[in-house]
Amino acid sequence: xxxxxxxxxxxxxxxxxxxxxxxxxxxxxxxxxxxxxxxxxxxxxxxxxxxxxxxxxxxxxxxxxxxxxxxxxxxxxxxxxxxxxxxxxxxxxxxxxxxxxxxxxxxxxxxxxxxxxxxxxxxxxxxxxxxxxxxxxxxxxxxxxxxxxxxxxxxxxxxxxxxxxxxxxxxxxxxxxxxxxxxxxxxxxxxxxxxxxxxxxxxxxxxxxxxxxxxxxxxxxxxxxxxxxxxxxxxxxxxxxxxxxxxxxxxxxxxxxxxxxxxxxxxxxxxxxxxxxxxxxxxxxxxxxxxxxxxxxxxxxxxxxxxxxxxxxxxxxxxxxxxxxxxxxxxxxxxxxxxxxxxxxxxxxxxxxxxxxxxxxx
Amino acid sequence: xxxxxxxxxxxxxxxxxxxxxxxxxxxxxxxxxxxxxxxxxxxxxxxxxxxxxxxxxxxxxxxxxxxxxxxxxxxxxxxxxxxxxxxxxxxxxxxxxxxxxxxxxxxxxxxxxxxxxxxxxxxxxxxxxxxxxxxxxxxxxxxxxxxxxxxxxxxxxxxxxxxxxxxxxxxxxxxxxxxxxxxxxxxxxxxxxxxxxxxxxxxxxxxxxxxxxxxxxxxxxxxxxxxxxxxxxxxxxxxxxxxxxxxxxxxxxxxxxxxxxxxxxxxxxxxxxxxxxxxxxxxxxxxxxxxxxxxxxxxxxxxxxxxxxxxxxxxxxxxxxxxxxxxxxxxxxxxxxxxxxxxxxxxxxxxxxxxxxxxxxx
Numbered sequence: 001x002x003x004x005x006x007x008x009x010x011x012x013x014x015x016x017x018x019x020x021x022x023x024x025x026x027x028x029x030x031x032x033x034x035x036x037x038x039x040x041x042x043x044x045x046x047x048x049x050x051x052x053x054x055x056x057x058x059x060x061x062x063x064x065x066x067x068x069x070x071x072x073x074x075x076x077x078x079x080x081x082x083x084x085x086x087x088x089x090x091x092x093x094x095x096x097x098x099x100x101x102x103x104x105x106x107x108x109x110x111x112x113x114x115x116x117x118x119x120x121x122x123x124x125x126x127x128x129x130x131x132x133x134x135x136x137x138x139x140x141x142x143x144x145x146x147x148x149x150x151x152x153x154x155x156x157x158x159x160x161x162x163x164x165x166x167x168x169x170x171x172x173x174x175x176x177x178x179x180x181x182x183x184x185x186x187x188x189x190x191x192x193x194x195x196x197x198x199x200x201x202x203x204x205x206x207x208x209x210x211x212x213x214x215x216x217x218x219x220x221x222x223x224x225x226x227x228x229x230x231x232x233x234x235x236x237x238x239x240x241x242x243x244x245x246x247x248x249x250x251x252x253x254x255x256x257x258x259x260x261x262x263x264x265x266x267x268x269x270x271x272x273x274x275x276x277x278x279x280x281x282x283x284x285x286x287x288x289x290x291x292x293x294x295x296x297x298x299x300x301x302x303x304x305x306x307x308x309x310x311x312x313x314x315x316x317x318x319x320x321x322x323x324x325x326x327x328x329x330x331x332x333x334x335x336x337x338x339x340x341x342x343x344x345x346x347x348x349x350x351x352x353x354x355x356x357x358x359x360x361x362x
Numbered sequence: 363x364x365x366x367x368x369x370x371x372x373x374x375x376x377x378x379x380x381x382x383x384x385x386x387x388x389x390x391x392x393x394x395x396x397x398x399x400x401x402x403x404x405x406x407x408x409x410x411x412x413x414x415x416x417x418x419x420x421x422x423x424x425x426x427x428x429x430x431x432x433x434x435x436x437x438x439x440x441x442x443x444x445x446x447x448x449x450x451x452x453x454x455x456x457x458x459x460x461x462x463x464x465x466x467x468x469x470x471x472x473x474x475x476x477x478x479x480x481x482x483x484x485x486x487x488x489x490x491x492x493x494x495x496x497x498x499x500x501x502x503x504x505x506x507x508x509x510x511x512x513x514x515x516x517x518x519x520x521x522x523x524x525x526x527x528x529x530x531x532x533x534x535x536x537x538x539x540x541x542x543x544x545x546x547x548x549x550x551x552x553x554x555x556x557x558x559x560x561x562x563x564x565x566x567x568x569x570x571x572x573x574x575x576x577x578x579x580x581x582x583x584x585x586x587x588x589x590x591x592x593x594x595x596x597x598x599x600x601x602x603x604x605x606x607x608x609x610x611x612x613x614x615x616x617x618x619x620x621x622x623x624x625x626x627x628x629x630x631x632x633x634x635x636x637x638x639x640x641x642x643x644x645x646x647x648x649x650x651x652x653x654x655x656x657x658x659x660x661x662x663x664x665x666x667x668x669x670x671x672x673x674x675x676x677x678x679x680x681x682x683x684x685x686x687x688x689x690x691x692x693x694x695x696x697x698x699x700x701x702x703x704x705x706x707x708x709x710x711x712x713x714x715x716x717x718x719x720x721x722x723x724x
Contacts, residue, residue, distance in 0.1 A: 038468075039458065039461050039466060039467055039468075040467075040468050040688050041449065041450070041576040041577045041687075041688070042577065043577070044576070044577070044686065044687050044688040045468065045684075045686055045688055045692070046665065046684050046685030046686040046687065047684040047685050047686075048684060048686065048696075087403065087722045087723065088403070088720065088721075088722060088723060089720050089723055091720060092719060092720050095717070095718060095719040095720060096401065096719060098717070098718070099401050099712055099717040099719060102712070102717070104401060104710075104711060104712025104716065104717050105401055105402075105711065105712065105717075106400075106401075106402050106407065106707060106711055109703075109706050109707055109710045109711050110703055110706070110707070112706070112710070113699065113702065113703050113706055114699075214403040214406070214722070215403045215404065215405065215406070215722070303408065319684070320682065320700075321683065322407075322408050322409040322410060322681070322700070323408030323409050324406065324407055324408040324409070324410065325403075325406050325408065326402050326403070326406040326407055330407070333703075334410075334699075334700060334703060337475065337476075337696075337699045338682075338684070338696060340475065341471075341472055341475050341695075341696060344471050344472070344474070344475055345468060345471055345472070348471045348474070349466060349467065349468055349471050350461055350464070350466025350467065354466065355457070355460070355461040355464070355466050355467075356457060356460070357454060357457040357458060357461060358450065358451050358453060358454050358457060359450075360449045360450060360576070360577070361449065361450060361451055
């Protein structure tokens with residue numbers, strides 16, 4: 001039974017990866033033609049036009065709906081927190097989950113601004129959480145193991161985490177529909193795991209991709225870099241095997257984020273990648289299936305040093321740059337109105353012909 | 363009678379300028395204290411926190427309202443268009459005003475997304491426009507004169523344009539209230555005027571601050587730079603007298619924009635400056651009263667080459683960078699939700715104490 005489940009699980013990941021197809025250029029061409037007929041100089045709305053084109057390509061519709069906006073905030077704990085790499089104690093992960101559930105966190109406020117639903121999921125918080133109607137429990141373990149001493153999780157757990165993300169997406173997609181999905185995180189210690197993932201997958205050094213997370217000082221930053229260096233040296237993960245990287249130096253919520261990114265792409269739903277941790281998850285998705293990037297939008301450029309390298313490795317250019325470093329999906333919530341605006345431009349603006357406006361002469 | 367009116371007019375500008383006061387630091391400190399009590403690492407929302415602080419300072423309230431959002435789109439024609447500096451014919455200014463009034467332009471679409479009101483005003487379109495309930499007529503002239511041959515307008519007209527902006531703001535403010543104001547523009551040839559203004563007021567050369575406007579090619583760009591160089595050399599405006607600069611190489615709608623920026627600051631209303639032309643207007647306001655910058659937010663960084671220099675001269679850092687170059691107030695409409703979100707963060711997030719979340723240890 002266990003062996004069968006295991007086989008079934010890998011099947012889910014394989015099936016999802018193989019369902020992700022490149023965008024069809026003809027839809028983007030249709031969008032471009034429409035954009036060029038609107039009462040504005042061609043290209044003058046810059047990235048708004050680029051976003052609108054890609055949205056049309058993803059949704060295969062010239063009037064893509066943006067009604068059902070969902071932000072998944074995935075929580076997990078990290079054994080490496082024992083190394084004292086964060087400014088906050090581990091119990092903050094669970095405390096913040098309760099804060100999400102009662103609607104008081106930044107992500108709740110920003111999601112309300114845009115009419116998005118926040119789905120909170122426990123991928124691996126270190127304690128059992130009290131049941132709540134808004135909480136999805138997909139626990140892979142009670143926090144990862146300390147990656148500075150050995151692998152953060154088993155290969156099977158890594159696959160389970162990614163597949164938990166796929167399930168989270170598909171359950172909501174089938175029940176209520178999703179037009180646009182944001183991916184966010186919560187987990188004390190998860191910038192440490194993300195820096196390790198990004199270092200291994202981009203080939204950059206820990207110094208180059210490690211930042212201050214929740215706000216540590218110089219001394220702790222130096223220590224954090226050393227812990228990451230040690231974890232990478234000890235675990236010797238295979239950069240060509242993203243599941244191996246996730247299992248050796250990753251996190252349960254990061255695996256879940258990768259799963260959501262893959263599932264969304266498989267169902268042709270745009271994925272709004274939040275900050276550094278979300279991008280580490282998106283990078284794992286990208287390494288599993290490079291085509292998945294065609295469905296991704298980078299919401300913002302985080303203050304975290306490694307974010308730039310991770311975005312460049314995938315090939316994404318951030319929509320916003322607001323010096324944020326909170327996670328939770330907050331950047332995704334702020335970028336969603338820009339994406340919605342791009343669609344309104346496409347669908348609601350007058351054409352030169354309808355408005356009786358003269359076209360370009362020079 | 364004429365002499366009296368003239369005196370009365372300068373009075374309005376003087377009165378407005380003298381009503382602009384520096385922000386009180388205690389309000390910003392109150393905002394900071396509140397921000398630091400919220401369930402997030404201190405400073406982790408980056409520019410959102412900076413925006414919230416300044417909004418509280420401007421409005422002198424810890425719960426500033428953002429309900430009444432108004433975008434003024436000011437239209438005017440430019441005699442310099444005769445030099446063939448634009449990709450579009452002059453009649454497009456009037457055609458676009460009708461497009462604004464019928465709700466089909468980009469600014470209408472983006473304003474609808476955020477529930478903002480668009481007020482269209484004729485500051486100096488080259489033809490008489492058909493009356494429309496949404497159109498405010500504050501015509502200073504039928505287009506400016508060609509600045510390549512002489513001053514764009516008289517000194518009196520320059521003052522009249524700025525005071526028309528003050529009146530536009532105050533009429534709406536008194537009738538319906540304004541919590542936040544965006545300033546936008548329409549006018550074939552107005553990037554030429556704006557580049558000239560910015561060159562004179564920043565001391566940069568025409569090459570450094572002149573871009574492609576609505577999308578001209580290399581040859582026309584070279585010609586446009588030469589026209590600006592000629593206009594500056596011929597008119598010899600005084601960089602220490604912003605009204606002189608406006609009269610020699612400016613535009614009616616640019617003067618109106620300066621007036622709105624001044625009036626908003628005088629009434630402690632935040633001003634969301636759009637792109638290059640709006641920033642040229644804001645720069646004139648800033649040179650008339652440097653304190654006005656404390657009430658300004660730069661919505662975005664335009665593709666126009668001179669925008670950076672103009673923003674730096676005022677001392678503003680753009681919220682968005684989306685490679686846009688349309689004007690109308692479109693960037694202001696896209697930045698407003700970010701500003702609103704910053705206020706919601708301040709007023710709706712849970713504190714560490716209320717949510718039972720542990721504070722920083724390291």
